[in-house]
Amino acid sequence: MSIASGYKKFKKYILTSSGFQLVSHWTKANTLEFDDGKTAQDKLGAIDGISSSRESNSDKIAASTALVSELNSDLGGLSFYEDNTGKYVVGADSVPKKLGKVPFMVTGLNFYVQRDFNDSHGGAIGSSNSLYFSFDIAEYETMSVGTVVTTQTNTYDTSNVFYKVDDGVWVKLTSNLVLDISSNSLVTIRPAPTSYGNMNSTGSGSVKISSIIFS
Template structure:
């Protein structure tokens, strides 16, 4: 007869003085084989028990599902419910809650602070006091920053000192296709930009041909 595949389960009993008793054949972890060919000793022999204790330091005790669930809950609370993940371009990202909204951000470099940004301006005006003067400026007088790995650009204190009464200079910032007039404490979204450019923009009224002199500065810019 041929040997058929599969298994047939059965129980074996022997007759004793007390009646029929179930037989259990002796075996060993080194002789019990799993479907992958490994023995029970090779797969499970290093485990010396299961515990829910957070104080165990043994590398032979397995953590129970109760302990794992508790640690996951603690971890979520510790990090404010943040979820870490990797986007399609391989960048590490984090998603967290702000009120009822979910906010996702790419994790970049450590925050960097730039200090002492200063412009000194001088420009002329047309001789028709009361109309906007010809206040040209050179965009060569600028600062450009690589913001590829950052999300937010936060402006420190903006200081402007105009020499003449009718002058009004300011600092502009170009991020991608957007342009901003910088104000103290302003936060600009730079998450989709590769660079940010700051330049001083002189502006004033003619004031009967008086030249315009201004100084404009930013105490600090933080990229985060």
């Protein structure tokens, strides 16, 4: 019978000490051995196939090189790493992108910073009034300024305005007062231009810490 029309079935035996043994022309995964001594079953037995599908979620299907190449092209070598400032950034190709910072606020605080002062103003107080209460924020942790209590008789309305003291540091005044930043750390509080009245402040004052914002 020719090869074109088919083939003849045949069996092959070998003579062993226990007699003739049938020789199989097919190998199995547990009989095919590699140079490292591991069988095909050890190396590939858990794989049911190879696929280029993005939709497959089987842990028994291996990804094809075509799929790996496609994903690498889409992601552009996306990776996370820590820069020299200790912050984590995400990089794609050669252009890293900052992950950014999410601002959050701690509220409901109720403690005071005590300061002595000696300042006096008579008559109407306008926008050109002198300094009236100062403290150095460098002596403290990042904080927000709350209600200012002094010996003067004026009471200012709540404004709930946040002022930026430094990069990432904001302060909130719960009284209608104004923050002046005369240096990187010196904070001066004075009455707002819309507030008028006598202010004879000699004694001590307190800054109430009401909230902290991290941004």
